[in-house]
Amino acid sequence: MSNDVLVFVEFADGAPTKAGLQALGAGAALAGQLGGQAVALVIGSGSADLGKHGAARTLVAGGDAVSSYSPDGFARIVSEQAAATGAAAVLASATPMGKDFMARAAAMAKCGLAADCTELKAEGGKPRAVRPVYAGKALQTVEAPGALWATLRPNVFAEISSDGTAAAENVTVSFGPGDLKAVVKEIVAGVKGKLDVAEAEIVVSGGRGLKDPAGEGKQNWENLEKLAETLGAATGASRAVVDAGWRPHGEQVGQTGKTVSPKLYVACGISGAIQHLAGMSGSKVIVAINKDENAPIFKVADFGIVGMVEDVVPALTAALKEAISG
Amino acid sequence: MDIIVCIRRAPTTDARIKPGADGKTYDPAGVNYDISEYDKFAIEAGIALKEKHGGQVTIVSVGPSAATKELRTAIAMGCDAAHLLTSDAQHDAWSLAQVLAGKIKELPHDIVLFGWSSVDNQSASTGQMVAELLGVPSVSVAVALDVADGKATVDRLAAHGNRERYEISLPAVVTCTKGLNKPRSANMKGIMAAKKTAVPETPANAPADGVAVFKMDPPPPRPEGKIVGKGAEAVGALVKALREEAKVI
Ligand SMILES: Cc1cc2nc3c(=O)[nH]c(=O)nc-3n(C[C@H](O)[C@H](O)[C@H](O)COP(=O)(O)OP(=O)(O)OC[C@H]3O[C@@H](n4cnc5c(N)ncnc54)[C@H](O)[C@@H]3O)c2cc1C
Numbered sequence A: 001m002s003n004d005v006l007v008f009v010e011f012a013d014g015a016p017t018k019a020g021l022q023a024l025g026a027g028a029a030l031a032g033q034l035g036g037q038a039v040a041l042v043i044g045s046g047s048a049d050l051g052k053h054g055a056a057r058t059l060v061a062g063g064d065a066v067s068s069y070s071p072d073g074f075a076r077i078v079s080e081q082a083a084a085t086g087a088a089a090v091l092a093s094a095t096p097m098g099k100d101f102m103a104r105a106a107a108m109a110k111c112g113l114a115a116d117c118t119e120l121k122a123e124g125g126k127p128r129a130v131r132p133v134y135a136g137k138a139l140q141t142v143e144a145p146g147a148l149w150a151t152l153r154p155n156v157f158a159e160i161s162s163d164g165t166a167a168a169e170n171v172t173v174s175f176g177p178g179d180l181k182a183v184v185k186e187i188v189a190g191v192k193g194k195l196d197v198a199e200a201e202i203v204v205s206g207g208r209g210l211k212d213p214a215g216e217g218k219q220n221w222e223n224l225e226k227l228a229e230t231l232g233a234a235t236g237a238s239r240a241v242v243d244a245g246w247r248p249h250g251e252q253v254g255q256t257g258k259t260v261s262p263k264l265y266v267a268c269g270i271s272g273a274i275q276h277l278a279g280m281s282g283s284k285v286i287v288a289i290n291k292d293e294n295a296p297i298f299k300v301a302d303f304g305i306v307g308m309v310e311d312v313v314p315a316l317t318a319a320l321k322e323a324i325s326g
Numbered sequence B: 001m002d003i004i005v006c007i008r009r010a011p012t013t014d015a016r017i018k019p020g021a022d023g024k025t026y027d028p029a030g031v032n033y034d035i036s037e038y039d040k041f042a043i044e045a046g047i048a049l050k051e052k053h054g055g056q057v058t059i060v061s062v063g064p065s066a067a068t069k070e071l072r073t074a075i076a077m078g079c080d081a082a083h084l085l086t087s088d089a090q091h092d093a094w095s096l097a098q099v100l101a102g103k104i105k106e107l108p109h110d111i112v113l114f115g116w117s118s119v120d121n122q123s124a125s126t127g128q129m130v131a132e133l134l135g136v137p138s139v140s141v142a143v144a145l146d147v148a149d150g151k152a153t154v155d156r157l158a159a160h161g162n163r164e165r166y167e168i169s170l171p172a173v174v175t176c177t178k179g180l181n182k183p184r185s186a187n188m189k190g191i192m193a194a195k196k197t198a199v200p201e202t203p204a205n206a207p208a209d210g211v212a213v214f215k216m217d218p219p220p221p222r223p224e225g226k227i228v229g230k231g232a233e234a235v236g237a238l239v240k241a242l243r244e245e246a247k248v249i
């Protein structure tokens, strides 16, 4: 085993994603502690000089076999490069893609996976990871007997900028398109450019306090969208409103929804049930707007406003617009 | 169709979790259990496939003997048989995947269903690992599933609300999430059937964890929050705090 760290860097539309660069930053920091180097792995045609973001080498696996996403195809490439580099740690971001194929890749390598980690460090020359479990009610510190395979929660690790260069080195893919077990055939829905709540830096969430968007709550949800737009935020929701069919389930934040850790989380008309808090209490700064001063959300909120969403949300949007433009 | 559903007995989502005396696992005092939330979507998907194509739904689970309660709940919902592989210890996904794949290989299986993530261990890995050990295709986080002619068409919820469509040959592993269906509750007939169905228990003999827990800590407490004011008049103070104190905007 080497002291190197292999990092799968996710690309979208030909450029590395923010979460991918955060994983690379974390990998470079860990490699530094281990006395090795960070090796970036890109799958597909995208290429950038990842030397500017902490990579000492950039491996690119391309070709027909990986023109579309395939869980087993991506897993195979990552496990092969893990073996080829003898990496002490193999990392990817815990995005929907990373969560999907890294488990399969780790199994190919006969290793476990430390999923959705929020901290990485070398102790006694070995990598260790910290991961929230029980929806953030506890933190596990884990280690592996061999290489540590881990996915990293978006928005927790810092991107780095460095002045190195790491020109793309093409690596061979040992299989053809016909060997793949599952390949994306088509994208059947989705909103282009819509921020995913799990990856956004700012999240504005609405709860039952906003009322039915098909009835008296219509204006409240429009106001919430405007607030999100002003902040460049993704919109989230409590389970109560998802179950009521007011919002899509991809927006649900909480123990049985998405876990988010943005720099700013704004909860509007959300009471703060334990399952909701479980999904968002890792946020750096929490703001709550609720008419009930005893709502449990205020226990975790850094800043609270006791008031009606009808009044406070549009006023906040206006004040933010003024502050941002001024 | 031979349908297998892997389910996990997990602490209920309202459980208070505190590190236990060993510093590695939680203190079970006062903790209640239920079928891990997303596994209910997998059970429902299994029963729906049986209703459409015929066949049977078999539950496989690794857990303590007490988990027979959750297995019987699954039978009461409409599953036909259940196997409990007993272990009182906590295992990571890689250890569990090896136990589950070993058992599944002994059973006829056209499709193996999982929850996309457990609510407690939250590794979102077990299903894909089992698929790799069985050498079959996997699609995770399914929001639509249809089976015909030895193939499954599966829609997976990916980033940005995108749905990726896959067509995979059976046998295959599919992990299920909210949006796929509405899990039914048990009816009286099911509850009676569950009472009469034997749930065989065999020791899991789980191999070592792939990632071992070195320690478990409570999360750092959040500092006490403050109310900046009441009503729309308070937004000025809030914006100022976000800019100058928290520096997030
Ligand atoms: C197994 C299980 C899993 C769960 N998982 C999740 C999960 O992942 N995520 C999740 O969110 N929940 C989850 N829940 C549900 C959770 O227990 C709560 O029921 C839910 O979070 C409540 O949603 P809410 O805060 O929107 O609604 P409520 O609890 O009804 O709160 C509405 C809030 O709005 C305030 N309000 C009302 N009108 C106004 C107004 N005009 N202006 C300002 N404030 C107003 C009220 O004071 C109240 O605090 C789960 C529950 C179970 C049993």
Ligand SMILES: Nc1ncnc2c1ncn2[C@@H]1O[C@H](COP(=O)(O)O)[C@@H](O)[C@H]1O
Pocket (backbone or CB within 6 Å): B006, B007, B008, B009, B036, B038, B039, B042, B060, B061, B062, B063, B093, B096, B100, B113, B114, B115, B116, B117, B118, B119, B121, B122, B123, B124, B125, B126, B127
């Ligand atoms: N002990 C277990 N027994 C059976 N199935 C399990 C067990 N643990 C996890 N699973 C299955 O694997 C899924 C994902 O779990 P996890 O990888 O822990 O997030 C769960 O939703 C279950 O379907």
